[in-house]
Amino acid sequence: MKPNRSLHHLSKTFNFGHAAVSGKADCAEEAWFWETENVGSLRLEHVSKDYVTEGNAVPALHDVSLEFRAGEFVVLVGRSGCGKSTLLNLAGAMDFPTSGTVWLDEMSTSTLSDGALTRVRREKVGFIFQSFQLLPTLSVIENVELPLMLAGQSQARNTASERLRWVEMDSYANRMPYQLSGGQMQRVAIARALANAPSLLLADEPTGNLDNATSEVILALLRRIADEMRAIVLMATHSLEAAGKADTIVRLQDGRVQSVSSAEKLTGMR
Numbered sequence: 001m002k003p004n005r006s007l008h009h010l011s012k013t014f015n016f017g018h019a020a021v022s023g024k025a026d027c028a029e030e031a032w033f034w035e036t037e038n039v040g041s042l043r044l045e046h047v048s049k050d051y052v053t054e055g056n057a058v059p060a061l062h063d064v065s066l067e068f069r070a071g072e073f074v075v076l077v078g079r080s081g082c083g084k085s086t087l088l089n090l091a092g093a094m095d096f097p098t099s100g101t102v103w104l105d106e107m108s109t110s111t112l113s114d115g116a117l118t119r120v121r122r123e124k125v126g127f128i129f130q131s132f133q134l135l136p137t138l139s140v141i142e143n144v145e146l147p148l149m150l151a152g153q154s155q156a157r158n159t160a161s162e163r164l165r166w167v168e169m170d171s172y173a174n175r176m177p178y179q180l181s182g183g184q185m186q187r188v189a190i191a192r193a194l195a196n197a198p199s200l201l202l203a204d205e206p207t208g209n210l211d212n213a214t215s216e217v218i219l220a221l222l223r224r225i226a227d228e229m230r231a232i233v234l235m236a237t238h239s240l241e242a243a244g245k246a247d248t249i250v251r252l253q254d255g256r257v258q259s260v261s262s263a264e265k266l267t268g269m270r
């Protein structure tokens with residue numbers, strides 16, 4: 001998409017369209033968001049990734065095999081540079097393995113057409129970041145509405161309101177991002193990532209810019225997204241702050257899986 005032109009167009013549409021579609025969220029839409037069994041799956045099979053810079057291959061991941069199930073909250077830990085962001089980008093079909101296969105909902109990401117990739121990224125995957133990445137010229141509700149409009153959803157405004165209610169940010173719907181705290185921005189970013197009810201939520205150091213108390217709120221939301229929406233939640237962090245909320249902890253070292261621990265086996269973690 002061409003950001004400036006389409007954003008200009010979209011903000012105009014939002015201004016004119018607001019009155020027509022505001023009001024309580026449609027019940028059928030709410031039911032779909034909450035009750036449909038999410039059966040997403042994610043499997044990495046002997047995945048390696050080399051980046052090529054100035055003719056040299058930089059290895060980022062080496063022979064990674066992992067499998068996750070719907071409703072699983074996975075924390076990916078390891079030092080800066082160990083390959084966490086690379087793994088998230090491969091999982092979300094934003095990038096592709098040099099060798100091996102990423103299976104997302106039983107589809108190999110490397111074999112998808114451009115059109116199918118666009119749909120997968122838009123409808124199956126939600127992404128949140130350390131820096132929130134809200135669009136500064138759009139209001140809170142417009143930020144959440146955008147991915148719904150891009151997916152052609154007819155009830156975009158209602159669904160956006162519903163997502164904002166879920167993260168308890170509905171009373172901030174008409175604010176601009178610069179008028180929010182970091183924790184509030186991340187809650188809006190979560191609402192946006194959930195817009196199209198994804199089967200996979202990827203979170204790249206989502207608490208990296210937040211204080212401890214606010215981080216707890218965000219982690220609790222991620223836990224609920226796994227429990228209540230049955231999404232796979234895959235969160236990268238370089239600290240163990242989130243381990244207590246996770247089902248699974250994957251430790252990466254120099255692009256390799258060092259260990260996979262189940263929280264149930266670690267006493268007192270949940």
Ligand code: ADP
Nearest residue numbers: 051053058060079080081082083084085086087
């Ligand atoms: P982490 O998120 O754990 O900090 P990354 O996945 O960002 O680690 O990086 C893994 C390795 O790949 C690092 O050595 C990094 O320098 C390298 N890397 C990451 N992205 C690129 C890129 N676009 N081009 C070249 N090298 C990259």
Ligand code: MG
Nearest residue numbers: 084085086204
């Ligand atoms: Mg990273």
